[in-house]
Amino acid sequence: MAHGPATLADGWVKYASRWLFTTNHKDIGTLYLWFSFAMFILGGSFAMIIRAELFQPGMQLIKPEFFNQMTTMHGLVMVFGAIMPAFVGLANWLIPMMIGAPDMALPRMNNLSFWILPFAFAILVATLFMEGGGPNFGWTFYAPLSTTYAPDTVNYFIFGVHIMGASSIMGSINIIATVMNMRAPGMTYMKMPMFVWTWLITAFLLVAVMPVLAGAVTMMLMDINFGTSFFDAAGGGDPVLFQHIFWFFGHPEVYIIILPAFGVVSQIIPTFSRKPLFGYSSMVYATASIAFMSFIVWAHHMFTVGMPIAGELYFMYATMLIAVPTGVKVFNWITTMYKGSLTFETPMLFSIAFVILFTFGGFTGLMLSIAAADIQYHDTYFVVAHFHYVMVAGAVFSGTAAVYYWLPKWCGKMYDETMGKVQFWIAFIGFNITFMPQHFLGLAGMPRRYADYGLQFADWNMVSSIGAFMYGAAQILFLFNVVRTITHGKPVDKPEVWEGAEGLEWTVPTPAPYHTFEKPPQVK
Amino acid sequence: MSTEGNYYVPEQSKLPIVTATGMGILAFGAASWVIEGGSPTIFLVGLLIMALVMYKWWSIVIDENMRGLANDQLKKSYVLGMLWFIFSEVMFFAAFFGALFYVRVFANSWLGGEAAVGIFDDTPTDAAAANNEILWPGYQAEWPVMVTPDQAANGDAAMFKGPEQNMNFPGWSNLLSWLPLWNTIVLMTSSVTVHIAHTALKNDNRKKFNTWLGITVALGIFFLFLQAEEYIHAYQHMGLTLETGIYGTTFFLLTGFHGAHVTLGTCMLLVQWIRGLKGHFSHEDQFGFEASSWYWHFVDVVWVGLFLFVYVLA
Numbered sequence: 122m123a124h125g126p127a128t129l130a131d132g133w134v135k136y137a138s139r140w141l142f143t144t145n146h147k148d149i150g151t152l153y154l155w156f157s158f159a160m161f162i163l164g165g166s167f168a169m170i171i172r173a174e175l176f177q178p179g180m181q182l183i184k185p186e187f188f189n190q191m192t193t194m195h196g197l198v199m200v201f202g203a204i205m206p207a208f209v210g211l212a213n214w215l216i217p218m219m220i221g222a223p224d225m226a227l228p229r230m231n232n233l234s235f236w237i238l239p240f241a242f243a244i245l246v247a248t249l250f251m252e253g254g255g256p257n258f259g260w261t262f263y264a265p266l267s268t269t270y271a272p273d274t275v276n277y278f279i280f281g282v283h284i285m286g287a288s289s290i291m292g293s294i295n296i297i298a299t300v301m302n303m304r305a306p307g308m309t310y311m312k313m314p315m316f317v318w319t320w321l322i323t324a325f326l327l328v329a330v331m332p333v334l335a336g337a338v339t340m341m342l343m344d345i346n347f348g349t350s351f352f353d354a355a356g357g358g359d360p361v362l363f364q365h366i367f368w369f370f371g372h373p374e375v376y377i378i379i380l381p382a383f384g385v386v387s388q389i390i391p392t393f394s395r396k397p398l399f400g401y402s403s404m405v406y407a408t409a410s411i412a413f414m415s416f417i418v419w420a421h422h423m424f425t426v427g428m429p430i431a432g433e434l435y436f437m438y439a440t441m442l443i444a445v446p447t448g449v450k451v452f453n454w455i456t457t458m459y460k461g462s463l464t465f466e467t468p469m470l471f472s473i474a475f476v477i478l479f480t481f482g483g484f485t486g487l488m489l490s491i492a493a494a495d496i497q498y499h500d501t502y503f504v505v506a507h508f509h510y511v512m513v514a515g516a517v518f519s520g521t522a523a524v525y526y527w528l529p530k531w532c533g534k535m536y537d538e539t540m541g542k543v544q545f546w547i548a549f550i551g552f553n554i555t556f557m558p559q560h561f562l563g564l565a566g567m568p569r570r571y572a573d574y575g576l577q578f579a580d581w582n583m584v585s586s587i588g589a590f591m592y593g594a595a596q597i598l599f600l601f602n603v604v605r606t607i608t609h610g611k612p613v614d615k616p617e618v619w620e621g622a623e624g625l626e627w628t629v630p631t632p633a634p635y636h637t638f639e640k641p642p643q644v645k
Numbered sequence: 646m647s648t649e650g651n652y653y654v655p656e657q658s659k660l661p662i663v664t665a666t667g668m669g670i671l672a673f674g675a676a677s678w679v680i681e682g683g684s685p686t687i688f689l690v691g692l693l694i695m696a697l698v699m700y701k702w703w704s705i706v707i708d709e710n711m712r713g714l715a716n717d718q719l720k721k722s723y724v725l726g727m728l729w730f731i732f733s734e735v736m737f738f739a740a741f742f743g744a745l746f747y748v749r750v751f752a753n754s755w756l757g758g759e760a761a762v763g764i765f766d767d768t769p770t771d772a773a774a775a776n777n778e779i780l781w782p783g784y785q786a787e788w789p790v791m792v793t794p795d796q797a798a799n800g801d802a803a804m805f806k807g808p809e810q811n812m813n814f815p816g817w818s819n820l821l822s823w824l825p826l827w828n829t830i831v832l833m834t835s836s837v838t839v840h841i842a843h844t845a846l847k848n849d850n851r852k853k854f855n856t857w858l859g860i861t862v863a864l865g866i867f868f869l870f871l872q873a874e875e876y877i878h879a880y881q882h883m884g885l886t887l888e889t890g891i892y893g894t895t896f897f898l899l900t901g902f903h904g905a906h907v908t909l910g911t912c913m914l915l916v917q918w919i920r921g922l923k924g925h926f927s928h929e930d931q932f933g934f935e936a937s938s939w940y941w942h943f944v945d946v947v948w949v950g951l952f953l954f955v956y957v958l959a
Contacts, residue, residue, distance in 0.1 A: 142657040226722035229702075233661035240669025244676070273680045280672035287668070290733050298725040302718060332733045336740025343898065346679045348888035351744060351898075354780070355795035356805035357891030359752035366740055427772060 126635050141236075144228035145635060146213045147531075152235050153210030154524070158600070160202030160242065161517075165593055167195035172555075172589040175582050178574055188572035189257035190249060196260025200378070201285055202242050204512065207520045208381040209234075209292050212320045214531065216296065218626040218633060219314045221305025221642040226298035230291050237288035244281040248274040259570060261371065264352035264363040268344045275345065279338045286331040293324035293331075300324075305625075307644035311405070314624050315398060318405050319384030322412045326373045326380075329416075334370040337363065361426050368419035376415040379479075379511060380408060382519035383450060386472045388624070389526050390454050393469035394461030395621035400453040407446035407453075414443050424495040433492040440490040444483065451480050466619075467541030471522035474549050475515060482510025485560065500570075503563025509556045513592075521548070521599065528603065529618040533632030534610025540602045548595035554588025660702045667694030703916075707933065711925070720932060727936040731943050734906070738947055741902065745895045745954060749788050753891075756794050757786025788959055789813065793890035808893055809884030812875075813959045824875045825956045828868055829948065832907075835864035836945045839914070839938045849928040851921070858918045858934075861941070865911035872904050899955055906944045913937035 126148065127139040143149060170191050174182050183191070213231065217224055225231045248255040253272030256262065267275060300321045304313070313321075340363075343349040350356025352363045391398045398404065420428060420436040428436075454476050463469070485507040489495050498504060529535050558581035563569075567578045574582065617627045625644070629637055671691030677683045709715055715723075754760065758777025777784060781794035789811040795803040815823055839861040845853035876897075879885040887897050917934040920926065926934055 138657070141662045142659050144656065144658055226719075227726060229658045229661050230726075232658065233664050236662050236665035237668055240665055240672070244669065244673055276676040276679050277673070280676045284668050284672045290730075294726050294729045294733075297729055298722045301725055302721050328729050328733045329736050332737035333740040336737055336744075340740075340744065340898070342679070343887070343894070348886075349894035349898065350793075350805055350891050351894055353805070354752075354756060355803070356793050356889075356894065357753060357756065357790040358748060358894065359755075362744055362747050362752060365747060366743065369740075369743070 142232070144224070144232055146217050146225045146228070146231065147633065147635065147637075149225075149231050149235050150210045150213030150215075151531075153206045153213060153238075156235070156238060157203050157205075157207035157210060160198050160206070162596065162600075163246070164195050164198035164203050165596060167191045167198065168589060169593055171195060172586040174572060175574070176586040177583065178576055178579050180573055183572075185572040186254060186257065189259075189570070190255040192570050193256045193259055193262075194246070194249065197245065197256065198242070199512070200260065200374070201282075202238070204378050204516045204520070205289070206238060208320075208323075208378070208516075211316075211381065211385070211520070211523050211527075212296055215527065215626060216299055216317055216320060217303070218629065218637050219317050219624055220300065220303060220308050221625050221638055221644060222299060222303035223636060223638050225295050226303050227295045231295050234288045234292035234295065237284050241281045241285040241288065244277050244284075248277045251277070261367060262341075263367070264341060264344065264360050267363075268341050268352055271345070276342065279342050282338045283335055286335045289327050289331045293327035296320055296324040297328070305638070305641040305644050311402065312644065314384075315387035315401070315404055315408075316381070316384035319380040319387070319408055322408050323377050323380045326377050326412055326415065330370045330373045330377075333366060334374075337366045337370065340366070361423070364423050364426060365420065368422045369416075371422065372419040373412075373415040375508075375511070376411060378516050380412065382475070382479075382516045383408065385519045385523040385526075386454065386475050389468045389472045389522055390457050390476075392526075392619050392622045393464050393466060393472075394458045395463075396457055396461040397623070398453065399456040399459075400449070403449055404453055407449040410446040411443060414439065414446070418443065421490055421492075421495075424492045425499045437490055437492040441487065444487055447483055451476060451483075462621075466525075467536070467538060467545055468522040468526035470542065470545045470549075471518045471525070474545070475518045475522065478510055478514030478518070478552070482507055482515060485510065498563060500568055501563035502559040502567045502569055505569045506556045506559035506563060509559070513556070514552055518548075524603065526619075527626075528606060529610075529613045530626060530631055530633055532607050532610070533613055534606050535613050535618075536602055536606040536610060540598065540605075544595050544598045544602060547598065548592055551588050551591030551593075551595055555585050555592055556588070558582075558585045558588075660698060660705070663694065663698045664702070667691050667698055671695055707920070707925070710930075710932075720930075723932060723936070727939065731939060734943065738899075738902070738950075741895075741899050742950065742954065745899065748891050748895065753786045753788060753790065756781055757784055759786055789892040790890050791892070795890075805888065805890045808886070808889040811883075811885065811892060811959075812879070812896060812956055814957060824871055824878075825952060828871050828875075829952050831864050831868045831871065832945050832948050835861045835868070836942055838864065839941050843931075843935070843938055846921075846926060846931055846934065847928055851924075855918070855921050858914065858921055862911060862914050862918055865907060865914060865941075868907055869904065869911065872900065872907075875900075896955060899951055903944065903947055903951055906947070910937070910941045910944050913940060 126145070127135040129136050140148060140152060143152075170183065171188065174180070174188055213225065216222070246255075251274050253274050255274060256267075256271075256278045258266035258271060258275075262278075300313070300317060310318075340349070340351040344351050344353065344358075350358040352358050352360045354360065387398055387404060418436060418440045420432060421440040424433060424436075458473075465473075485503070489498055489504065489507060525536060525541055562578055562581050562585070565578065567574055613631050616630055618631055619627075625642060626633070628642070668691070670687060671694075674685070674688030674691045678685045678688045706715075710720075755773045755776060758774045760773070781798045784792070784794040784797035789808075791807045791811065793803065793805045793807045795805045796807055812825065820826065838857050842854050842857035842861060845851075845857060885893050885896070887893055914937050917937050920933065
């Protein structure tokens with residue numbers, strides 16, 4: 122087994138079969154990362170269409186029906202196709218290296234988890250070209266919009282979600298088995314890098330809630346095709362039931378997206394502060410608390426649906442409680458930087474921006490958690506602004522930081538620091554120009570998901586669209602920088618790429634060998 | 646597969662990509678089949694690919710294990726994988742039980758214009774009362790829902806009409822003809838017999854193992870037969886179908902998914918039985934059988950929940 126991976130020089134067949142049949146965690150991680158970037162560009166182009174249409178009031182470019190499909194597909198593709206697979210890709214690449222394992226625990230299942238995704242998204246995206254068009258009911262696919270009033274293609278969406286969920290469950294079981302079973306001797310749980318910890322907890326969340334999502338779409342399938350009445354009050358069901366089940370999945374889902382991002386930032390900030398992470402064990406416990414609480418706060422997404430007042434109050438207070446462990450994390454990141462010897466390489470810039478903007482998004486979350494106030498904000502652009510601050514400036518910024526941080530370890534070449542910094546500033550400024558005005562729009566009463574708007578919203582919408590194009594351009598620069606690094610980057614040959622980097626992945630040669638550890642490393 | 650040092654390093658494999666392809670075809674085919682005028686052809690092609698590749702995949706895993714290629718660490722990974730898979734199945738059923746509880750405790754009361762439960766709202770709110778009076782006049786909350794809100798408000802013009810009979814306890818005099826009770830007895834017994842088989846295998850008593858595992862499989866098949874009888878009876882004589890409102894919906898979906906899992910569990914045990922007859926397993930290495938038996942206990946526990954909340958506690 123000492124032979125290296127097939128390269129293009131071995132011929133096309135061998136090269137293609139390397140990727141199709143691979144059981145190597147690094148290959149699979151690479152596949153996940155490229156796939157997620159492709160989906161990121163696809164979902165991003167949907168966003169560009171949305172922002173182009175909203176550049177001015179009135180309908181200019183597309184029809185309202187298509188606009189609805191764009192908002193829906195943008196959300197679905199970004200959440201399930203871009204952000205989640207990106208972090209699974211990072212998990213694949215990094216977890217075995219970080220815990221001193223030879224590979225993932227179940228390597229063949231690992232490959233299966235990945236290869237389901239292209240099929241799932243091919244099915245989902247194909248609906249755009251079918252009769253009736255793609256899903257048009259919003260990424261939360263509330264019944265009865267997604268049942269009684271949905272196009273026939275909703276069935277493709279349902280089965281696409283089913284196999285995508287199967288992929289996620291298998292991927293997470295693999296991560297759990299890897300972390301629990303494959304740690305090198307001496308690598309106790311409380312010595313694991315934060316990224317591994319956050320992923321272990323995320324994987325647990327995924328195994329717990331992806332089946333619930335499968336249940337929700339199965340109920341939809343039955344209601345649509347087999348005459349059941351889960352979500353139809355006429356038969357004794359309740360459309361609100363859909364929202365409860367969806368958000369029981371959906372709220373943990375948003376932590377599934379953000380926890381690995383916390384993990385990435387917890388790796389990067391200590392490196393460029395040249396100090397160990399402040400409050401490691403409190404970070405672990407805070408992550409676990411956030412995960413636990415994610416299961417008991419779901420109905421804060423539904424304050425306006427008509428719940429008993431006691432329910433509203435419970436979900437309000439429980440939601441606010443999450444600010445405590447999240448506050449612990451933000452405090453620890455800042456304290457890690459305090460009196461550190463800081464340098465501002467691209468990954469660090471993205472991480473600092475993450476801390477600032479994520480905290481900002483957290484605060485707007487607190488505003489939304491106040492049940493009485495939420496009646497004003499609900500389904501306005503304020504909500505859109507809020508979750509893009511945590512999804513984009515949170516998850517996507519941290520994913521970008523991770524790629525810059527570990528890219529030299531992966532391919533043995535250094536990216537162009539200047540281009541990285543330029544990309545960061547375009548992304549940072551573009552992002553804020555896009556989403557900051559959306560807070561104002563929302564507070565002024567502009568509803569989300571509408572293809573058109575009143576004239577009083579025109580100015581900030583134009584600003585927001587300009588920002589969005591700027592942010593989109595930054596991603597092209599990102600792609601260019603990564604590809605150029607792989608093809609023309611300056612070689613790095615020392616194991617410890619960054620001066621202050623800690624962890625097993627920085628003890629192996631750069632680029633990391635195809636099989637990292639053939640014998641278990643010793644952990645002190 | 647080979648082991649180097651202490652670590653197991655996997656070879657490339659064609660199985661995953663074929664499985665993923667089968668799964669993609671299966672999903673696409675299922676969707677195009679349920680849409681009106683659709684045909685099952687693509688779905689069946691996907692199913693065939695899946696069946697073949699799964700047979701192949703497990704054969705390879707069994708073969709690797711028989712040749713002693715799977716080391717202790719890999720075996721532990723399989724144990725963890727199975728346990729967490731069962732946990733994911735628990736959560737799948739949790740969604741359906743959650744739907745049942747929500748409907749029974751909240752939605753049904755509100756549709757009838759009543760308060761739900763004490764700690765949430767003691768007195769019916771104006772909204773709930775108005776909901777009943779304006780949208781579903783005449784609907785009275787009861788469980789099982791025999792007259793749907795639609796039927797109460799719209800009479801014969803209703804789209805959803807309630808069932809004629811339900812599956813509840815029919816009274817002590819009819820106890821012995823109450824199928825769910827027999828189903829419970831059959832499934833509970835099978836949990837005991839599979840345990841006896843397990844103990845026998847651990848004590849290296851192969852004959853006893855084969856016998857009791859065979860009995861377990863037979864009980865599983867008998868359960869499925871009874872369940873099918875119950876469904877036929879419901880459709881033909883009780884007017885209880887998927888279309889009869891929320892009671893039929895929750896009844897068939899919960900028992901139906903349970904039945905699907907019993908079918909899967911029976912298949913798993915059947916395979917282990919055949920393997921047992923072929924002389925696989927030893928008194929210390931028997932994970933294929935153990936995993937199947939865990940799964941079997943899991944479907945058993947789900948049934949207890951079903952028996953309580955779907956049949957008994959009305």
